[in-house]
Amino acid sequence: MLSTDIRSHFPILHQEINGHPLVYLDSGATSQKPTQVIEAIKNYYELENSNVHRGVHTLGNRATDSYEGAREKVRKFINATSTKEVIFTRGTTTSLNTVARSYGLANVKEGDEIVITYMEHHSNIIPWQQLAKETGATLKYIDLEADGTLSLENVRATITDKTKIVSVVYVSNVLGTMNPIKEITQIAHEHGAIMVVDGAQASPHIKLDVQALDCDFLAFSGHKMCGPTGIGVLYGKQALLEKMEPIEFGGEMIDFVGLYESTWKELPWKFEGGTPIIAGAIGLGAAIDFLEEIGLDEIEKHEHELAAYAMDKMSAIEGLTIYGPTDPSKRAGIITFNLNDVHPHDLATVLDMNGIAVRAGHHCAQPLMKWLQVSATARASFYLYNTKEDIDSLIAGLRTAKEYFNDVY
Numbered sequence: 001m002l003s004t005d006i007r008s009h010f011p012i013l014h015q016e017i018n019g020h021p022l023v024y025l026d027s028g029a030t031s032q033k034p035t036q037v038i039e040a041i042k043n044y045y046e047l048e049n050s051n052v053h054r055g056v057h058t059l060g061n062r063a064t065d066s067y068e069g070a071r072e073k074v075r076k077f078i079n080a081t082s083t084k085e086v087i088f089t090r091g092t093t094t095s096l097n098t099v100a101r102s103y104g105l106a107n108v109k110e111g112d113e114i115v116i117t118y119m120e121h122h123s124n125i126i127p128w129q130q131l132a133k134e135t136g137a138t139l140k141y142i143d144l145e146a147d148g149t150l151s152l153e154n155v156r157a158t159i160t161d162k163t164k165i166v167s168v169v170y171v172s173n174v175l176g177t178m179n180p181i182k183e184i185t186q187i188a189h190e191h192g193a194i195m196v197v198d199g200a201q202a203s204p205h206i207k208l209d210v211q212a213l214d215c216d217f218l219a220f221s222g223h224k225m226c227g228p229t230g231i232g233v234l235y236g237k238q239a240l241l242e243k244m245e246p247i248e249f250g251g252e253m254i255d256f257v258g259l260y261e262s263t264w265k266e267l268p269w270k271f272e273g274g275t276p277i278i279a280g281a282i283g284l285g286a287a288i289d290f291l292e293e294i295g296l297d298e299i300e301k302h303e304h305e306l307a308a309y310a311m312d313k314m315s316a317i318e319g320l321t322i323y324g325p326t327d328p329s330k331r332a333g334i335i336t337f338n339l340n341d342v343h344p345h346d347l348a349t350v351l352d353m354n355g356i357a358v359r360a361g362h363h364c365a366q367p368l369m370k371w372l373q374v375s376a377t378a379r380a381s382f383y384l385y386n387t388k389e390d391i392d393s394l395i396a397g398l399r400t401a402k403e404y405f406n407d408v409y
């Protein structure tokens with residue numbers, strides 16, 4: 001287990017909610033932010049605030065150095081070959097939409113196939129639905145095994161020579177399933193398709209290596225990995241990005257503007273129209289420093305241990321159904337569950353009365369809810385600052401809720 005000292009870096013955790021110490025189990029929605037990230041943003045606004053890439057003055061140069069320095073940190077974090085392959089966006093959603101609107105509209109035509117899975121977040125469904133509608137392509141879903149994992153047999157059975165794009169979540173935000181991205185990428189490439197990875201729930205927890213995965217695009221968000229909201233990343237292979245058109249046009253992304261024709265800056269800036277998210281990128285850079293100091297392997301191990309501990313204790317609660325892989329080594333620190341017929345919103349409300357923050361609802365994954373044959377679930381998601389004591393509190397809260405609802409439901 002990671003040391004509980006880590007908690008001292010997160011000021012928000014040291015408060016009471018409804019008279020109880022806060023137990024934050026909703027990091028899958030957004031993570032808390034360490035002092036290092038808060039200070040980096042404060043430092044930027046107090047000492048460097050200026051627009052980037054255009055200043056001849058000292059502040060402008062400082063801001064540009066910090067912004068581009070953050071890009072280099074991201075490059076190293078995901079092991080991209082060049083910072084040309086690292087585009088700052090607003091988050092995973094924007095990154096995936098950029099691939100669909102730019103690569104997709106230029107390369108997908110009627111009769112082609114786009115392949116995703118039943119466990120995707122809406123952000124990795126709707127851009128492809130729209131692309132399929134606009135181009136006449138077919139959107140296909142890879143079916144899941146009963147335990148919420150993907151089998152390579154099903155992957156092979158779904159991807160064909162007509163497939164142009166395969167887009168799969170690395171870690172499911174509902175089931176916690178960790179998907180075999182490297183193997184799926186290989187199958188996609190054998191059929192001449194490109195591989196897009198939704199890394200929103202992977203980047204906070206797993207050491208990413210885009211060269212080892214060989215994926216063509218990877219999308220993730222800063223706010224789920226200790227960084228601020230409003231910043232995310234689109235990684236793309238340089239050869240693909242070079243051929244793609246921007247989807248946003250305006251200042252910052254241009255080289256020359258004439259009355260009727262304009263040309264674009266080189267990579268990665270041609271995809272960053274308008275004043276960039278400077279403070280956000282700097283905050284993300286500080287988050288990467290923080291996570292790397294602790295070590296992604298250590299973080300992943302910590303979460304597996306918490307997940308195993310929680311699943312063991314939760315399975316002992318009669319009437320509690322856990323969705324997703326039963327083997328904790330096959331899942332990240334995300335546990336989705338229902339308690340008898342109690343509506344997850346009611347359950348989450350009672351837990352909140354006890355200071356415990358969990359998520360309830362469809363988790364932006366309505367097709368997966370349909371697949372699970374439920375309308376909603378509750379979800380506890382763990383991060384590096386959670387402890388076994390947090391899980392004990394969750395278990396106690398669930399037992400209290402169970403007693404409370406025995407009379408109601």
Ligand SMILES: Cc1ncc(COP(=O)(O)O)c(C=O)c1O
Binds near residue numbers: 090121200201221
């Ligand atoms: C798996 C997955 N994909 C995509 C997203 C969308 O991320 P964002 O809202 O930061 O764009 C989320 C957010 O919860 C997610 O969990």
